Amino acid sequence: MADEGDGRLGTSGALSGVIVADFSRVLAGPYCTMLLADMGATVIKVEGPAGDDTRQWQPPDYDGESTYFLSVNRGKHAIRLDLKDADDLRTAYGIIGAADVFIENYKPGGLAQFGLDAASVERRWPRLIHASITGFGPHGATALPGYDLLAQAASGMMNLTGSPDGPPQRMGVALFDVVTGLHAALGILAALRDREASGLGQRVDVNLMSSALSGLVNQTSGYVAGGVVPHRMGNDHPSLFPYGPFSTGDGILVICVGNDAQFRILSAELGAPEWADDPDFSTMRGRNAHRDRLRELIQDRLSHAGSDEWFTRLRDAGLPCSPILDVQGGVRFAEELGLSPVVEAGTGPSAVPTIKDPIEFSRSRTSYDKAPPRLDEDREAVLTWLAARDQASPDHR
Missing domain, CATH: 3.40.50.10540 (Crotonobetainyl-coa:carnitine coa-transferase; domain 1)
Structure with a gap:
């Protein structure tokens, strides 16, 4: 150098x-x-x-x-x-x-x-x-x-x-x-x-x-490899369901189901374990094909409690989920997780609060x-x- x-x-x-x-x-x-x-x-x-x-x-x-x-x-x-x-x-x-x-x-x-x-x-x-x-x-x-x-x-x-x-x-x-x-x-x-x-x-x-x-990534790949021109789907995912925001009794909660095991957890926590064995819902392809009907069933179950209660229950069960926060809430949530997202750049009166570099080293100094x-x-x-x-x-x- x-x-x-x-x-x-x-x-x-x-x-x-x-x-x-x-x-x-x-x-x-x-x-x-x-x-x-x-x-x-x-x-x-x-x-x-x-x-x-x-x-x-x-x-x-x-x-x-x-x-x-x-x-x-x-x-x-x-x-x-x-x-x-x-x-x-x-x-x-x-x-x-x-x-x-x-x-x-x-x-x-x-x-x-x-x-x-x-x-x-x-x-x-x-x-x-x-x-x-x-x-x-x-x-x-x-x-x-x-x-x-x-x-x-x-x-x-x-x-x-x-x-x-x-x-x-x-x-x-x-x-x-x-x-x-x-x-x-x-x-x-x-x-x-x-x-x-x-x-x-x-x-x-x-x-x-x-x-x-x-x-x-998957959107351009869907076109160049699969010949599918993707289109706007709002908050829906073209290949995953349920995967997005869902209304609860008092707000909105994001739920991410990426595999069949996670859907089994969601079904059990929503009080409908039989969904996981339904041929229409038991696979990701099936859930995508029948997403409108499944969405109604999920929304109905979620309407019986608020977002905070569902977040706690689903998170504790090991299901990926999150409330929708503003930027202030996002920074505070990162702080609660121990990520220490805010660092002072510089020293003394000239120091400026900034967002921490996301890369952490075990030995090298940032x-x-x-x-x-x-x-x-x-x-x-x-x-x-x-x-x-x-x-x-x-x-x-």
């Missing part, structure tokens, strides 16, 4: 010593690089003159900073550079040359004017991992901007979301951005591992559209030492670090 020079920007963790030049913005790229920073990588966030777009995406805010930006930028060192300025471009080259990973999410061809197109990067820094995130790939859709909602629309996700008799719906979060960020992080780690053996870097290309189609940076907050530290590296190894770039 790259030498950290005087170590001013170093941190500890499984990826300690890995240096990431982060030229990405908004969500997919920053989510990827935040995960790398959590695991110990030194991430230098390079922003344009106006800063990352998401700094302006508010409300809500925390101490004047967009909570959208805060959600994916802890652990990074921020510097503002105008790549159209010759001095700033030289600084950008210095950061990239010092890095193990260069990640960006410019439109295809957008970096060529700065000498940072794929061919130029490979020629100038042959050991560099160049991760590029686009909306629809680098080939046939260069004019399409990479917004998650466009990928939701074009991939079929929106057509799968919502009531059967209602309009298509977007998801409540830009999930394909997150999935693409995870794919980018996985590709980067694989490329770093390959470099240990080959000594060479490589380009890692990911895009929202491909990530969306991959993320639709770092939350640095709060999401203010715009250009770390300019002097980054420039000092670069100067120290130049003195230690003038030819490192």
